[in-house]
Amino acid sequence: MRQPLTRELADLVERGRDRQLRLAVTGLSRAGKTAFLTSLVNQLRHAGLEARLDLLPAAREGRLLGARRVSQPDLAVPRFPYDQAMAALAAEPPHWPAPTRGISELRLSIRYRPTRSGLWRGDTGQLALDLFDYPGEWLLDLPLLGTDYLRWSTQVLAGAGAQRRALMAEWERAAARLDPAAEANEAELAAIAEQYAMALRAAREAGFADLQPGRFLLPGDLAGAPVLQFFPLPGLADGDRERLEALPPESVYATLAARFRHYQQHIVKPFYRDHFRRFDRQIVLVDVLGALNAGPERFEDLARALATLMQSFDYGKRSLLSRLFAPRIDRLAIAATKADHVTPEQHPRLTALLEALLAEPLKDLRYANVPVKALSLASIRATDVHEVVHQGERTPALRGTTLDGESLLLFPGEVPSRLPDADFWARQGFAFTAFRPPPSPHGALPHIRLDAALDWLLGDKLR
Amino acid sequence: MRQPLTRELADLVERGRDRQLRLAVTGLSRAGKTAFLTSLVNQLRHAGLEARLDLLPAAREGRLLGARRVSQPDLAVPRFPYDQAMAALAAEPPHWPAPTRGISELRLSIRYRPTRSGLWRGDTGQLALDLFDYPGEWLLDLPLLGTDYLRWSTQVLAGAGAQRRALMAEWERAAARLDPAAEANEAELAAIAEQYAMALRAAREAGFADLQPGRFLLPGDLAGAPVLQFFPLPGLADGDRERLEALPPESVYATLAARFRHYQQHIVKPFYRDHFRRFDRQIVLVDVLGALNAGPERFEDLARALATLMQSFDYGKRSLLSRLFAPRIDRLAIAATKADHVTPEQHPRLTALLEALLAEPLKDLRYANVPVKALSLASIRATDVHEVVHQGERTPALRGTTLDGESLLLFPGEVPSRLPDADFWARQGFAFTAFRPPPSPHGALPHIRLDAALDWLLGDKLR
Numbered sequence: 001m002r003q004p005l006t007r008e009l010a011d012l013v014e015r016g017r018d019r020q021l022r023l024a025v026t027g028l029s030r031a032g033k034t035a036f037l038t039s040l041v042n043q044l045r046h047a048g049l050e051a052r053l054d055l056l057p058a059a060r061e062g063r064l065l066g067a068r069r070v071s072q073p074d075l076a077v078p079r080f081p082y083d084q085a086m087a088a089l090a091a092e093p094p095h096w097p098a099p100t101r102g103i104s105e106l107r108l109s110i111r112y113r114p115t116r117s118g119l120w121r122g123d124t125g126q127l128a129l130d131l132f133d134y135p136g137e138w139l140l141d142l143p144l145l146g147t148d149y150l151r152w153s154t155q156v157l158a159g160a161g162a163q164r165r166a167l168m169a170e171w172e173r174a175a176a177r178l179d180p181a182a183e184a185n186e187a188e189l190a191a192i193a194e195q196y197a198m199a200l201r202a203a204r205e206a207g208f209a210d211l212q213p214g215r216f217l218l219p220g221d222l223a224g225a226p227v228l229q230f231f232p233l234p235g236l237a238d239g240d241r242e243r244l245e246a247l248p249p250e251s252v253y254a255t256l257a258a259r260f261r262h263y264q265q266h267i268v269k270p271f272y273r274d275h276f277r278r279f280d281r282q283i284v285l286v287d288v289l290g291a292l293n294a295g296p297e298r299f300e301d302l303a304r305a306l307a308t309l310m311q312s313f314d315y316g317k318r319s320l321l322s323r324l325f326a327p328r329i330d331r332l333a334i335a336a337t338k339a340d341h342v343t344p345e346q347h348p349r350l351t352a353l354l355e356a357l358l359a360e361p362l363k364d365l366r367y368a369n370v371p372v373k374a375l376s377l378a379s380i381r382a383t384d385v386h387e388v389v390h391q392g393e394r395t396p397a398l399r400g401t402t403l404d405g406e407s408l409l410l411f412p413g414e415v416p417s418r419l420p421d422a423d424f425w426a427r428q429g430f431a432f433t434a435f436r437p438p439p440s441p442h443g444a445l446p447h448i449r450l451d452a453a454l455d456w457l458l459g460d461k462l463r
Numbered sequence: 464m465r466q467p468l469t470r471e472l473a474d475l476v477e478r479g480r481d482r483q484l485r486l487a488v489t490g491l492s493r494a495g496k497t498a499f500l501t502s503l504v505n506q507l508r509h510a511g512l513e514a515r516l517d518l519l520p521a522a523r524e525g526r527l528l529g530a531r532r533v534s535q536p537d538l539a540v541p542r543f544p545y546d547q548a549m550a551a552l553a554a555e556p557p558h559w560p561a562p563t564r565g566i567s568e569l570r571l572s573i574r575y576r577p578t579r580s581g582l583w584r585g586d587t588g589q590l591a592l593d594l595f596d597y598p599g600e601w602l603l604d605l606p607l608l609g610t611d612y613l614r615w616s617t618q619v620l621a622g623a624g625a626q627r628r629a630l631m632a633e634w635e636r637a638a639a640r641l642d643p644a645a646e647a648n649e650a651e652l653a654a655i656a657e658q659y660a661m662a663l664r665a666a667r668e669a670g671f672a673d674l675q676p677g678r679f680l681l682p683g684d685l686a687g688a689p690v691l692q693f694f695p696l697p698g699l700a701d702g703d704r705e706r707l708e709a710l711p712p713e714s715v716y717a718t719l720a721a722r723f724r725h726y727q728q729h730i731v732k733p734f735y736r737d738h739f740r741r742f743d744r745q746i747v748l749v750d751v752l753g754a755l756n757a758g759p760e761r762f763e764d765l766a767r768a769l770a771t772l773m774q775s776f777d778y779g780k781r782s783l784l785s786r787l788f789a790p791r792i793d794r795l796a797i798a799a800t801k802a803d804h805v806t807p808e809q810h811p812r813l814t815a816l817l818e819a820l821l822a823e824p825l826k827d828l829r830y831a832n833v834p835v836k837a838l839s840l841a842s843i844r845a846t847d848v849h850e851v852v853h854q855g856e857r858t859p860a861l862r863g864t865t866l867d868g869e870s871l872l873l874f875p876g877e878v879p880s881r882l883p884d885a886d887f888w889a890r891q892g893f894a895f896t897a898f899r900p901p902p903s904p905h906g907a908l909p910h911i912r913l914d915a916a917l918d919w920l921l922g923d924k925l926r
Contacts, residue, residue: 071649079688221683
């Protein structure tokens with residue numbers, strides 16, 4: 001008599017496990033996180049009605065019954081501002097939602113009809129989908145956990161290119177005057193740290209992405225706290241270690257090193273410990289087109305930043321992350337966003353370019369056996385495709401409205417399908433025009449391949 | 464041989480203990496915290512030179528040698544923005560520094576000559592003075608720890624006067640429509656919580672002070688988090704407890720109650736545990752004149768808010784605070800700020816009024832044997848006193864520059880030395896004019912009795 005019951009219980013537990021999924025969305029600033037999450041929620045809310053989710057089997061087969069927003073389990077995490085984002089898109093004229101700062105969360109309760117009716121729950125299933133949105137910049141801090149202040153100091157300066165170095169010039173002059181052995185002057189360190197943060201902000205404005213430490217850009221409640229007031233010291237070498245580590249705690253070197261350690265322990269680690277290690281699935285958004293537009297130094301910088309960022313998903317046994325936090329992300333998507341800014345026949349090239357950009361991290365991930373899918377998508381499609389007859393040839397073109405409100409018919413040109421070479425940059429082969437969102441639709445938001453992303457990220461939970 | 468050494472060591476330990484003092488400054492918003500702390504740092508930085516600190520014996524006797532800013536021990540606490548405050552005062556025209564948000568800290572290292580030269584440290588002593596600044600509103604949350612959601616709900620609404628109630632009308636209509644037993648609608652609760660927060664902000668704008676929960680006014684990184692999205696439910700009674708507590712976790716009542724508990728545990732408690740219980744001395748600043756100016760309902764509201772606030776300093780054995788956190792504040796000052804806005808002969812009345820306003824809490828504190836001193840002061844003196852012959856009588860008047868830049872000679876009138884009665888309010892006996900800061904001095908900032916406050920708060924550590 002007990003055997004069948006035990007099996008039914010096991011079945012129930014198994015189903016119970018499937019009833020919650022924690023899906024995280026990240027990307028560097030301006031990658032399109034807010035638009036992605038807004039559209040994702042919007043599509044699922046309209047599922048079964050107007051949403052076009054043909055690439056998601058549960059939707060195509062009419063088994064996706066709907067999704068409702070319910071209370072999120074993490075009370076101290078800001079709620080993802082879905083209503084505000086929809087209000088921005090519905091404004092006259094529509095505008096893109098304000099970017100989120102820090103982490104935010106939203107829980108959807110999804111109802112669906114399983115492919116085979118369940119024994120215990122009648123004919124509908126329920127999935128609690130916890131959606132998280134957090135800055136990709138936070139992942140750029142992971143390598144800080146594997147280094148120390150002295151090594152970080154030497155690496156930061158060695159790694160910067162000419163344009164980055166130029167933005168740091170003012171800070172570097174001030175920092176170079178510091179004597180590591182002198183007693184720390186609190187106000188002076190604060191002023192130089194502010195110059196360093198300004199150089200980081202200037203680099204971000206100029207389109208650079210490989211920026212450390214990430215929290216210097218979005219300090220929040222820690223603005224003005226000493227833990228965000230350190231910087232690399234120019235002119236140090238690893239051979240100085242013994243001498244430097246013998247300096248008294250009031251010295252410039254010891255003060256900055258102590259702040260660096262506090263940042264490691266009390267800023268970087270808590271994010272991984274309290275949030276990251278609880279994510280089940282992850283999508284990383286990349287604004288490949290924006291980087292193409294910004295030129296070679298920034299494009300290479302993006303490649304470097306992404307390589308760093310992807311380390312957070314490399315769960316090889318020897319990885320720092322696995323040892324520290326035992327994360328459990330079991331499926332990863334990487335997506336080139338804003339695909340609506342090029343014509344459809346360019347989309348495969350866009351995906352190929354993304355894969356080329358991430359070639360090295362993808363190799364590591366495949367070696368570590370993390371399932372990963374690359375795709376291109378537009379979370380909210382802002383353009384329509386028109387065929388234009390041009391010198392007797394039918395050429396696809398985009399029609400959209402620029403941010404200034406001008407209606408435009410555009411041939412955006414070709415996306416390189418491999419990493420662009422000097423030749424490409426010399427030709428300036430790609431011009432990116434930003435469009436405003438489409439006029440507010442009555443039903444679901446228009447998109448490109450958001451359903452493909454959904455299928456990869458949660459399709460198996462809706463069977 | 465060992466006996467003398469042991470005694471010397473004990474002596475050293477005793478002196479060691481005296482070498483650090485954690486002094487906290489608080490007050491409700493606009494009480495003058497930033498001006499007080501700025502002037503305090505400024506006076507100590509100028510000690511021995513231009514500062515006039517005659518009421519502080521160490522300064523009067525020439526034993527106060529100077530003070531230097533050094534690195535603060537709490538790396539995750541924002542630094543008190545002293546330089547920015549001084550820049551505001553030095554601007555042309557000078558303006559009051561921007562108010563601080565949340566907690567901030569600054570450490571001074573004070574050098575002084577002890578009255579008797581020490582055995583171990585030559586002829587100078589050193590005191591590390593850690594200064595903290597935090598919103599008095601945070602202390603208004605203490606009573607939340609001693610109650611639960613149901614009792615809080617009934618008390619908030621019962622306690623509000625007519626003007627407060629009018630500001631809450633819109634929220635109250637929306638909240639009254641909620642069925643405590645219905646399933647919580649996430650977006651609806653967020654919207655009603657925002658109305659509640661707006662009513663709190665409107666009440667603060669209108670001059671009210673007794674505002675709970677305090678973090679709703681300065682949410683910082685928690686903006687948009689469910690933990691800041693609860694509110695009292697109208698129409699509940701303590702007799703409903705059993706029925707309400709049996710409601711399922713998805714119900715409106717259970718959802719709001721869970722958020723209230725999270726606020727207690729993860730917002731209110733950490734401040735007391737991580738900061739408050741480590742303060743040695745405390746000064747509470749009160750803008751008595753501003754409240755006098757605002758009329759009877761707001762003046763009574765201030766009295767109520769101060770009574771609540773002072774509970775955090777009542778260390779009677781049975782007090783909630785003592786049981787939870789074992790705080791160690793051993794000396795307290797309460798100060799009526801902006802004394803320069805009335806003529807000097809009114810200062811004793813101002814102090815007497817402050818003591819009348821705090822009569823009940825002061826009784827409790829004396830019973831609990833907490834040494835407390837009441838005084839009136841001006842952290843940064845913005846007016847000069849002139850004697851004016853008026854109808855043959857010599858009358859003191861104030862000369863200052865209004866916030867609009869107008870130079871004014873003013874008779875501010877009499878401060879009542881007891882709690883004002885209906886008669887006083889009917890006569891509208893007091894008109895408060897705000898002045899801009901004095902032109903930037905070359906030496907220390909001008910003040911009134913800041914040195915008396917300093918003597919009470921740290922004079923014994925400079926002997």
